[in-house]
Amino acid sequence: MERKVRVRFAPSPTGPLHIGGVRTALYNYLFAKKHGGDFILRIEDTDQTRLVQGAENYIIESLKWCGLTFDEGVGVGGSCEPYRQSERNKLGIYKKYVDQLLKSGHAYYAFDTPEELEAMRERLKAAGGSSQQYDSSTRNSMKNSLTLPAEEVNKKIAAGEPYVVRVKIPRNEEVKFKDIIRGRVVVDSANLDDKVLFKSDGMPTYHMANVVDDYLMKITHVIRGEEWLPSGPLHVLLYRFLGWEDVMPEFAHLPLILKPDGNGKLSKRDGDRLGFPVFPIEWTAPDGELFAGYREGGYFSEAMINMLALLGWNPGTEQEIFSMSELIEAFSLDKVGKSGSKFDPEKTKWFNENYLRAKSNEELAQLIKPIVEKHGYCVPNEQLLSAVCNLMKERATFLNDIIEKGTYFFEAPTTYDAETVKKKWKENSAQIIAELVTIFSTTEFNAVTLEEAFKKYIEEKGFGFGVAMTPIRLAITGVGGGPHLFDIMEVIGKEESINRLKSGVENINK
Ligand code: GLU
Numbered sequence: 001m002e003r004k005v006r007v008r009f010a011p012s013p014t015g016p017l018h019i020g021g022v023r024t025a026l027y028n029y030l031f032a033k034k035h036g037g038d039f040i041l042r043i044e045d046t047d048q049t050r051l052v053q054g055a056e057n058y059i060i061e062s063l064k065w066c067g068l069t070f071d072e073g074v075g076v077g078g079s080c081e082p083y084r085q086s087e088r089n090k091l092g093i094y095k096k097y098v099d100q101l102l103k104s105g106h107a108y109y110a111f112d113t114p115e116e117l118e119a120m121r122e123r124l125k126a127a128g129g130s131s132q133q134y135d136s137s138t139r140n141s142m143k144n145s146l147t148l149p150a151e152e153v154n155k156k157i158a159a160g161e162p163y164v165v166r167v168k169i170p171r172n173e174e175v176k177f178k179d180i181i182r183g184r185v186v187v188d189s190a191n192l193d194d195k196v197l198f199k200s201d202g203m204p205t206y207h208m209a210n211v212v213d214d215y216l217m218k219i220t221h222v223i224r225g226e227e228w229l230p231s232g233p234l235h236v237l238l239y240r241f242l243g244w245e246d247v248m249p250e251f252a253h254l255p256l257i258l259k260p261d262g263n264g265k266l267s268k269r270d271g272d273r274l275g276f277p278v279f280p281i282e283w284t285a286p287d288g289e290l291f292a293g294y295r296e297g298g299y300f301s302e303a304m305i306n307m308l309a310l311l312g313w314n315p316g317t318e319q320e321i322f323s324m325s326e327l328i329e330a331f332s333l334d335k336v337g338k339s340g341s342k343f344d345p346e347k348t349k350w351f352n353e354n355y356l357r358a359k360s361n362e363e364l365a366q367l368i369k370p371i372v373e374k375h376g377y378c379v380p381n382e383q384l385l386s387a388v389c390n391l392m393k394e395r396a397t398f399l400n401d402i403i404e405k406g407t408y409f410f411e412a413p414t415t416y417d418a419e420t421v422k423k424k425w426k427e428n429s430a431q432i433i434a435e436l437v438t439i440f441s442t443t444e445f446n447a448v449t450l451e452e453a454f455k456k457y458i459e460e461k462g463f464g465f466g467v468a469m470t471p472i473r474l475a476i477t478g479v480g481g482g483p484h485l486f487d488i489m490e491v492i493g494k495e496e497s498i499n500r501l502k503s504g505v506e507n508i509n510k
Pocket residue numbers: 009010011012044206210222223224225228
C-alpha cells in the first residue's frame with residue numbers, strides 16, 4: 001500500500017541550528033510538500049546532559065523565520081508545539097520496546113562500571129587489537145545478563161544498581177540498506193558495537209528513541225546529515241529486531257556543507273573568521289558569546305532559503321532564482337549530489353540583491369521604515385520613501401544599504417568626499433553653483449525640468465557636463481557618485497536642495 005509521505009526534522013537542542021541543519025530541515029520540508037505529505041518537528045532531547053539553554057526556542061524561531069512550518073505536533077491549531085522525546089518518554093513509549101528487545105534476546109542488561117569499561121579498553125589495546133569496543137567478541141568477558149546468572153541480574157536490578165541496556169549485534173553479518181543519495185550501503189556487523197539503548201535513569205538513547213519514534217510517527221523517509229550514516233546499519237537492525245522491516249523508512253543522507261575553500265566542514269567559527277553568518281538568526285551562547293545571524297545581517301529569509309536549496313541540490317536547469325513554491329515543484333532527492341558543496345558567501349549576497357530588486361518600491365519602503373528610525377532619521381512620507389527605494393535598490397545588497405549608501409536622502413551632507421573635491425572642485429565651481437541656485441530657484445522642481453534648465457545653462461556657458469555636474473552633486477550629496485542627480489533633487493525637494501547648494505558654496509574646499 002502506498003503510504004502517505006511523512007518526514008521529520010529531528011534536531012537535538014544541544015546548540016543553535018547551523019545553516020547545515022536549516023538545509024536538512026528545508027530538504028525535508030520540500031520533499032514533504034512536493035509529495036503532499038507531512039513535515040514533522042521532533043525535538044530529540046533525551047540526553048539531558050547535553051541540553052543547552054535556549055536552543056529549542058532558537059530552533060523553533062529559526063524555522064519560523066525561514067517559513068518552514070511543521071504540520072504536526074503536540075496540541076492543536078496555532079498553539080501546536082513540536083514533539084519532544086523527553087515528554088514522550090514519560091508516557092513509557094520507549095521502555096516498552098526496550099523490554100520487547102530484552103525479551104526477544106536482541107538486547108541485554110550490562111552492569112559494567114566506567115572503571116571496568118576502561119580496563120577492558122586498556123586490555124584490548126595492550127593485546128594490540130584494532131578496536132576496543134563492547135561487541136560480540138568482548139561482551140562475553142563483561143558483566144552483563146549474558147554472562148551472569150539470571151538471579152544475580154534480577155538481584156542487581158532490584159537493588160537499584162545502575163545498568164544500561166545494550167543491543168546485541170549479531171557476529172558476522174552483512175547489514176545492507178539502500179540510501180537514496182549514496183546508493184547501496186553494506187556494512188559488516190563485526191564493525192558495529194553493542195550500542196547502549198537505554199539507561200537505568202529511565203532515559204532511552206538517541207538510537208532507541210529515534211527508531212521508535214520514526215516507527216510510531218509513520219515516517220516514510222529519513223532525510224538527515226551525512227554524519228548519521230554510520231548509525232544507519234544499527235537503525236536497520238533495530239527495525240528488523242522489532243519486527244518493523246516492512247515499514248522501515250527509506251534513508252537519504254545529505255552531503256556536508258564545506259568551508260568556502262573546500263577545506264573541511266563549515267563550522268560555527270568560520271562565520272566570524274571569514275565575515276559571514278553561519279546561523280539563520282543571531283545566537284547568544286549561554287556564556288554570552290554572540291554569533292551573527294542572517295536575519296540580523298539584513299538578509300531576506302527567501303534569499304537564504306534559495307541559496308541553501310541550491311547548496312547540494314541541482315535543479316538540472318539554469319534557473320537559480322526559486323520561490324518556495326517553485327522549489328517545492330522542482331525538488332527531488334535524486335538530484336542531490338553525493339559530494340560536499342562549498343559555501344559561497346558572495347553568491348549568498350547575490351541572491352539577496354536579486355530578492356531586494358524584485359520587491360516593489362512600496363514594499364521596500366515599508367521594510368526600511370524601522371531601519372530609517374533606527375538610524376535616528378525621521379521617516380519621510382511613504383511616497384518619498386518609495387522614491388528613495390526606487391533610486392537606491394540597484395545599488396543595494398541589503399536593506400540597510402538603501403539608507404547607509406543614501407544618507408543624503410535623509411540628511412544634508414556634513415562632510416564632502418575629499419578625493420572628489422581634490423579632483424573635481426575647480427576655481428569656478430562655487431560660481432557655477434551660485435548661478436545654478438538662481439536658475440533652479442525659478443525652475444519647476446522635477447527631474448526633467450531641472451535637467452533641461454541645467455543643460456541650457458551649460459550650453460550657454462560652453463561647459464562640459466562634468467564641470468558643472470560634479471560640484472552640484474558634491475553639494476547635494478557630499479559624494480562623487482550615486483543615482484541620477486536630478487532625481488535626488490526632486491526627492492529631497494526645492495528648499496532642501498537650494499539650501500544644500502548654498503552651504504556647498506560656503507563650505508566646500510575651505
Ligand atoms: N537528533 C539527531 C540530530 O541531532 C537526529 C538525527 C536524525 O535525523 O536521525 O541531528
